[in-house]
Amino acid sequence: MKKTLVSHLLLSGLFLASPALSDNNPQSSIIKYLVSDEIEIREDGTEDYRYLKLQELPEPAVPILRVDAQYLQIQLADTKKVWLSSADVVLSNEPDILNICQESVISRSMQEQSYGIRGVGENCKKQ
């Protein structure tokens, strides 16, 4: 009886925690490296970037452990965890990019004028 109760509690806990887990582990994997020779990586816990030969990376499909902005964390064969840019890989569940449609007509009226300049973006903060 006690055993059943514990297992029910564990299962409920897992169920409730699943959305939070999915943020860090999107159940996705890398199915292709887009670079042909070497790839830029950052070792977990450091801010240093370096290049790694593709041979030193695990063969796709490579499970993604965590996602942080545009970086994906994977585990190397020697159990070391590294981050690489999502720009360099293709994912198994590649998200749609073209959510907002582009316009075909790139021209504007000759009368259109702008009397100001864009500011820098909000994401351009001092590091």
Next chain:
Amino acid sequence: MAKGARIPSLMAMVARIIESRAWNFFEPYLKALTYLLLGFSGIVSNPFGLSDASNIASENAYDWITSSFYESYREQAEDNILVVLVNETSIDNLYQREPRFLDSNEWPLTYMDHANLLSTMIRFNPAAVFVDIMFYRERSTDQSLDRALNKLARQLGNGENTTELFFAQGPTNTIMTDQMKARLGSIGSLVVNSWAGSFNSYPLAIESGISASMALFQAACLKSQSYPGCADFNNEAEFNIPLKVIWGSDTPEPIMTYRQEECQTPPDTLASKVWSTFVKASKGFVGKSAEDETLCGFTQYIYADELIELERSEHPEDNALLGKLLEGSIILYGTAFDDIDDRVISPVHRSVPGIFFHAMALDNLLSHGGDYRKSFDGQTINLLFWTLWVVVISIWLAHRKEGVPALKGIGCLFVFLIFIILVNRFILNYSIANWIGMMFMAGTMLQMIKFKVVENFISRAKNKVKYHP
């Protein structure tokens, strides 16, 4: 001799000339000289900027009317010029993707964002890539310049990659720091992309440097001689005079199928082109211009988010399309933001992102090589055409004392117009003369002949001299 005595003797001399038989010989020349000087003063003095304004209006109207007949290299060879644009929507789409593709959610992008986009292009080994974004100095709020340059350097130095990379430096006297010049110069070449010049004028060789399109033209010709303009691309003397950019109205098939039907379809058969030219010429007379049309650009273009979508698509035909677009092509990478002053007025397409100016100039060069339309001093050509008009009409008047009848006058104007355009287009290949101003002046001259304005003036002058005491 007293000063007062000299003037009457001069008047007496003029009076003697007027009354002599020689006057009959000189009078037609004097009339012609009057018309000539009146025209010259209109052209040279540029009253209230009217000559300049009608010069630009003439070129614009001519280029718009005849744009269907622009002959591009792509009628014979594969379309190899591609513009890649970053705009608001592409940043939104690439930033909102999970995981993100871009670090920045707004312009300006980080150096690494640019490097990731450029790497995608360079992976396909294009012939050349021109970055039409000026990086004058390292931005203090972005620490990714080293990584970005390193990524591009590795990509360019990778095995069989032969892509040439060009960075915009701004004007020849650029404000780019020496450090930045050295860093960009380590992986690519700096090219001039801004200058002061007349409307639609595109210099090719500027002081010690060369402009963006000239650099791309040379890079393209070095890799493939299949472009008709490449025959004399090495002969620098052929490219000293600035190019007067000709804009075509032909529109390539949209790359993405979802934006197929947003633009007007340009005429494609000879009959429809002739008809379109006639319609535009008629519209021009009632004040219409390209402002009333929504043509897509002449150069094929793709947005940065579409590029990334095609590369990551699960459909092999999308990947193949991207390979076809990028491999061996000449890519111009730039922006299309509404509130950044990087736009150019095209006589055919209204106001378009500035990068299309470089793309169109490149198309002119690849299509016509050293035989491109030269941006020549319009005033000299206008003076020559005016002289010719006055001489021809004066000779005619010398043989037809009754003047020029109205219908024949209109015929003369029409022949003069066709003559200006044919000589400009097929013999000189220079900037189109101020044909609107010229028609106005020639029409005014015919009216002056009709109402004998100069004759009346001379006759009054004669009387004044004759009856001078």
